Amino acid sequence: MKYSLKIIFGKEEVDKFISNIPLTKDxxxxxxxxxxxxxxxxxxxxxKGINEAIGWQELYLLDND
Structure with a gap:
């Protein structure tokens, strides 16, 4: 069984979604x-990783290798 998740990126688009305003096709x-x-x-x-990143404008993944 495959698992999937959809995420809306972008402040304006998230605000529209929360306000029940449909997003345009674009x-x-x-x-x-x-x-x-x-x-x-x-x-x-x-x-968990996405939830930890919410609110940050920028991030950089540091490789532990």
């Missing part, structure tokens, strides 16, 4: 991304 194509995962654990880990 907004949907540009600002909505779908991610797929092989396991539920991968999905949960991804959600």
């Amino acid at each position: 907004e949907l194509e540009i600002n909505v991304k779908e991610f797929s995962f092989e396991t539920e654990l991968e999905l949960i880990a991804f959600k």
Whole structure:
């Protein structure tokens, strides 16, 4: 079984969605991304990472290798 998650990116688009204002076709194509995962654990880990990043304007992944 595959797991998936859709995310809306962009302050204006998120505000519209929360206010029940439909996004335009262009907004949907540009600002909505779908991610797929092989396991539920991968999905949960991804959600945790996304939730930790909310509110930050910029980030850089440091590689531990």
